[in-house]
Amino acid sequence: MAQEATSTMNKKKNKFTIGKFLNYFFLTVLAFICLYPFLNVVAYSFSGYNAVLSGKVTFYPIDISLTAYQTIMKNSQIWSAMWVTIFTTIMGTLIGLILTIAAAYALSRDYLPGKGLLSGLILFTMYFSGGIIPTFLVVKGLGMYDSLTSLFIPQAVNVFNFIVMRTFFRQLPTELEEAARIDGANEMQILFKIILPLSIPIIATIGLFYAVNYWNSYFDALIYITSPDKFTLQLRLRNLLFADELANAGGNGEGIGTQVMSQSLKMCCVVVATLPIICVYPWLQKYFVKGVMLGSVKG
Amino acid sequence: MKKQQGQGQYVHKRTTQQTMAQVWKCRWLYLMLLPVIVYFIVFKYVPMYGITIAFQDYNIFKGMFGSKWWGFTTFQKVFADANFWSAIKNTLVLNLMTLAINFPLTIIVSLMLNEVAGMKFKKLTQSVLYLPHFISWVVVAGIATNLFTQNDGTINNIISSMGGSKIPFLSSEGWWMFTYVILQVWKEIGWGTIIYLAALTGVDESLYEAAYLDGATNLQRIWYITLPMIKSVVVTMLILQISKMMTIGLDAPLLLGNDKVMGVSEVISTYIYRIGIVRAKYSDATAIGLFQSLVNIAILVLADWFAKLIGEEGII
Numbered sequence: 001m002a003q004e005a006t007s008t009m010n011k012k013k014n015k016f017t018i019g020k021f022l023n024y025f026f027l028t029v030l031a032f033i034c035l036y037p038f039l040n041v042v043a044y045s046f047s048g049y050n051a052v053l054s055g056k057v058t059f060y061p062i063d064i065s066l067t068a069y070q071t072i073m074k075n076s077q078i079w080s081a082m083w084v085t086i087f088t089t090i091m092g093t094l095i096g097l098i099l100t101i102a103a104a105y106a107l108s109r110d111y112l113p114g115k116g117l118l119s120g121l122i123l124f125t126m127y128f129s130g131g132i133i134p135t136f137l138v139v140k141g142l143g144m145y146d147s148l149t150s151l152f153i154p155q156a157v158n159v160f161n162f163i164v165m166r167t168f169f170r171q172l173p174t175e176l177e178e179a180a181r182i183d184g185a186n187e188m189q190i191l192f193k194i195i196l197p198l199s200i201p202i203i204a205t206i207g208l209f210y211a212v213n214y215w216n217s218y219f220d221a222l223i224y225i226t227s228p229d230k231f232t233l234q235l236r237l238r239n240l241l242f243a244d245e246l247a248n249a250g251g252n253g254e255g256i257g258t259q260v261m262s263q264s265l266k267m268c269c270v271v272v273a274t275l276p277i278i279c280v281y282p283w284l285q286k287y288f289v290k291g292v293m294l295g296s297v298k299g
Numbered sequence: 300m301k302k303q304q305g306q307g308q309y310v311h312k313r314t315t316q317q318t319m320a321q322v323w324k325c326r327w328l329y330l331m332l333l334p335v336i337v338y339f340i341v342f343k344y345v346p347m348y349g350i351t352i353a354f355q356d357y358n359i360f361k362g363m364f365g366s367k368w369w370g371f372t373t374f375q376k377v378f379a380d381a382n383f384w385s386a387i388k389n390t391l392v393l394n395l396m397t398l399a400i401n402f403p404l405t406i407i408v409s410l411m412l413n414e415v416a417g418m419k420f421k422k423l424t425q426s427v428l429y430l431p432h433f434i435s436w437v438v439v440a441g442i443a444t445n446l447f448t449q450n451d452g453t454i455n456n457i458i459s460s461m462g463g464s465k466i467p468f469l470s471s472e473g474w475w476m477f478t479y480v481i482l483q484v485w486k487e488i489g490w491g492t493i494i495y496l497a498a499l500t501g502v503d504e505s506l507y508e509a510a511y512l513d514g515a516t517n518l519q520r521i522w523y524i525t526l527p528m529i530k531s532v533v534v535t536m537l538i539l540q541i542s543k544m545m546t547i548g549l550d551a552p553l554l555l556g557n558d559k560v561m562g563v564s565e566v567i568s569t570y571i572y573r574i575g576i577v578r579a580k581y582s583d584a585t586a587i588g589l590f591q592s593l594v595n596i597a598i599l600v601l602a603d604w605f606a607k608l609i610g611e612e613g614i615i
Contacts, residue, residue, distance in 0.1 A: 019517055023411050024420070030408065031427040034489065037442045038430075040453055044445060055456040099338060102331040112325050113318055118332065122339055127596060127615075130346025131588030133575040137363075138346050154342050157335060187327040216435030219549060223576050234437045238554065241441040263445065270441045277433050285429055292493050 038274075044267035045069070052263050068268035078269065080229055081236035084148065088232060089214040092152035096210040097203065099157045104165035105191055119166075126159045136223060150224035151232065152214065161206050164295045168202040169195065202294070205287040212284065215277065237273050241266050353586035373586045383587065386570040387545075389563055393552070394544050396476060397483045402540060405488055406533060409495035410521060428489025436550035443482055443555065444469065475560040479551065498532040499525065534611050542602040542614060545594050567591050 039059060044052060048063030056062050072078055106112060107119050129135075135154065144150040176194050185193070196203070218234035225231060231239075277284070322329075348363075353373055355366040377383050408428070415421040431439070446453050447468035455465040468478045502525060510520045526533075549568040556564030565573075567587065575584025603615045 017517075020414070023414050027408075027411055027415065027420075027424050031424050034427050034431055034485065037446060037485075040446060041442055053451075055451045055453075058453055058457065099335050103335040106328040106332045109325070109328060111321065112328050113322050118336065121336070125339060125343040127599065128347070128592055129343065130349050131585055131592065132571055133581050133584045133588065134346035134349025134352065135342065136576065137349055137352075137581070138342065142341075156338055156342075187325070187331075212433055216433075216437075218435070218437050223572075234435050237441065238437045241437070241444065242554075263451075266441065267445060270438050274434060274438050278430075281426075281430065281433065284433060285426055288429075289493055293497055 041267045041270050044264050045271045047264050049262060049264065065264075068262070068264045071265055072268050072272060077228070077231075077236060078233075078272065081231050081233045082272075084151075084230055085215060085233040088148060088151040089211050092156070092214040093207055093210040095152060095156050096158065096161070097207055100161050100165055100206060101196075101199075101203070103157065104162055104169055105195060108166045108169035122157075122159060122162060132223075139224060145224060146226045146230065147224075148230055151217075151220050155217075155220065158210070158213070160295060161209055164291055165202060165206055167294050168199065172198055201287070201290065204283075205291040205294075208280075208284055208287050209291060212277065233273050237269055240269055350585060350589050352582050353589050355582060357582040357585075359581075373582045374590070377583055377586050377590070382565070382570065385562070386565050386567045390545060390547050390566040392563070393476065393479060393547060393566060396480050398540055398544075400480055401484050401488065401491070402537065404484060405491035406495060408488060409492040409499060410525065412492060412496060413499045413525070414517070414521075425489065425492075428492070430489070431486045432490040434486070436548075436554050439482060439486060440551075440554035443478065447478055469555070469557065470559045472560050472563045475555070476563055479555060479564075482555070483551065494532060494536065495529060498529045502528045531611055534609070535606065535614065538602045538606045538611070539614055542595075542599045544598060545591055 040057075043057050043059060043061045045068055046061035046064050046066070047057045048065040049067070051057055051062035103122065107115050107122075109115065130138075139145065139150050139154050144153065172195065177190055180190055180194055216234060218232060218238055221230075221232040221235040222238075225235070352363055352366065354368060354370060355363075356369050356372075357363075357366045361367075412421060412424065415424070444452070447455070449455055449465050449467045449470055452468070454468070459465055466474060468474050506524050506528070507520060510524050515523065545567065547566045547568055549572055552564045552566045553569045553572065556569065571584045571587050571591075574580050574587070599615065603613045607613050
C-alpha cells in the first residue's frame with residue numbers, strides 16, 4: 001500500500017505541472033542573479049578602454065583586451081599584497097588548526113578535571129568581549145603594531161570552530177581509544193595515532209574555515225598595518241577600488257596619491273583576488289556545509 | 300588501587316588525593332591546553348580588563364593604570380551625542396529591514412529547492428546560490444559599485460538605454476538602504492538555506508504519502524505538513540537573528556557607505572571605528588562598545604528565556 005503510494009507519488013513527481021515549471025523557472029532566475037555580478041566583473045576586466053567608457057559592457061567583454069591583466073601582472077604592489085595574504089593565510093590556518101585541535105581534543109575528554117571551567121572560559125568570549133579599542137591597545141602594547149603577526153595572532157582561535165571540532169571529537173567511537181589505552185598508549189599517542197587519522201574531514205573543514213576567513217579579511221590590516229608593503233590583498237584592493245572616494249575623504253594611508261584607475265583595471269583586480277576562492281570552491285562547499293551542520297548541534 | 304580506577308570513570312566525591320592523581324594523569328592534556336588558555340587570557344580577557352578605560356580620562360602616555368578615573372563622565376558625554384543615537388537607530392533599521400526581507404525569502408527558497416526532483420539541477424543551483432557567501436565584502440562592494448553607480452554603473456546604463464532616468468542607488472539615503480538590503484540578501488540567501496534544507500530532509504516521507512492519498516495539492520502539502528514540521532527550526536532561527544539585532548559587521552556599511560549616505564549608513568560598529576581608531580578617542584569608543592555588549596547580552600538572555608518559554612530549545 002505504502003509502496004504503491006510512493007510509486008504513484010513518483011509518477012506524480014515526474015508529471016509536468018505549471019507549479020513545477022514556475023519553481024524551476026524562479027530558481028534558475030535566482031541562480032542567474034547570483035552569478036551575473038561575476039559575469040559582469042569578468043566582462044569588464046577583459047573589455048577595451050573605450051567600450052567600458054561608453055558603458056556598453058553588460059554580459060560579455062567588448063573589444064577584448066588583455067591590457068588590464070598585463071598591467072596587473074607588472075604591478076609590484078599587487079604581488080607584494082598577494083604574498084602577504086598567502087603568508088598570513090597559511091600561518092593563520094596552521095596556528096588556528098593547531099590551537100583549535102589541542103583545545104577541542106583536551107576539552108572533549110570527560111575525565112579531564114576542570115574541563116567545565118576551562119570550556120566556560122573559552123565560550124564566554126563568544127558573548128562578551130573587550131571590544132575593538134581595548135584589543136587594539138593590547139595588540140599595540142605587545143609590539144605587534146605594523147607587524148605581520150598582528151594579522152594572524154590576535155584572531156588565532158575562533159570559538160565557533162572550537163565548538164564544531166569539540167562536537168566532532170565527542171562523537172567519535174571510544175572503543176579504539178580504550179584498546180590503545182590498555183596497550184599502554186599515552187594521550188599524545190592516542191591523539192596522533194588514533195584520533196587525528198579519523199578526523200581528516202573535520203580538519204579539512206576547519207582549515208578551510210580559517211583559510212577563507214584570512215583570505216577575505218581586511219579589517220585587521222586596516223587598523224594594525226601602516227606600511228604599504230605589509231598591506232594584504234583585500235586592503236590593497238579596497239584602496240584601489242575606492243581610491244577616488246578615499247582621496248576625497250582624506251581617508252587612511254595611501255588613498256591620496258593612488259592614481260584613479262580605469263574601471264576594467266579595478267575589475268581585473270577583483271578577478272585576481274577572487275580567483276583562488278573560486279578555484280577551491282568545489283571543496284569549500286562540500287566541507288563548509290558539513291561544518292555548518294556540526295556547528296548547529298550545540299556543544 | 301590507582302590502576303584499578305580506570306580513566307573515564309566517574310567517582311562521586313573524589314578525595315583531593317584522587318583528584319590530584321587524575322590531574323597528574325591528564326598532564327599532557329593540560330600542556331596542550333596551555334597555549335590556548337594563554338591566548339584567551341592575553342587577547343580576550345586582558346582587553347576585557349581594558350574596558351576600565353571607559354571609566355577613565357584615558358591618556359596614552361599614562362596608560363590604563365595611570366589615567367585619571369572619572370566614573371560615568373564618558374558615558375554622559377557619549378549619550379548626549381546625537382550621532383550615537385543615530386548609529387543605534389541605523390543599526391536597528393538596517394537589521395530589521397534585512398531580517399524582514401531575508402528571513403521569509405530564505406524559507407521560501409529552501410522550500411523551492413526542496414521541491415526540486417532532479418538531483419543535478421538541485422546540486423547545481425545550490426552551488427551557485429552558496430557562492431556569494433565566500434566572497435569578501437571588499438569584492439562585493441567593488442562589484443556593487445560597478446553595477447550600481449549612478450553615472451556609469453551597468454544597471455543605470457541599462458535603465459537609461461531603455462529610456463528611464465538614472466537611479467542614485469548608492470548616493471541617496473533611501474536607495475542606499477535598498478541596495479544594502481539587496482546585497483545582504485544576495486550574499487547570504489543561499490547559505491541560509493542549509494539549515495532549513497537539513498530540517499526538510501528529516502521530514503517523514505510517509506506524511507507526504509498520506510497527504511497525497513487524501514488528495515492534497517502541492518501547496519496544501521507544503522502548508523499543512525512541511526511548514527509545521529520545520530516550525531521549530533524556523534522559530535529558533537528567528538530568535539537567533541533577533542538576538543543579533545544590535546550588531547552589524549563593520550565590513551558592509553563601512554565599504555558601501557559614503558559621505559552622502561552617512562545619515563543612514565553609520566552603524567554602531569562603524570561609529571566605534573571612526574571614533575576610536577580614526578579619531579583616537581579611546582575612552583569614548585570603549586564606552587560605546589561596552590554599552591553595545593551589555594545590550595547584546597540583555598537581548599540574548601531575553602531571547603533565550605522567550606525561546607524556552609514557548610517550549611523551544613534555548614539558544615545560549
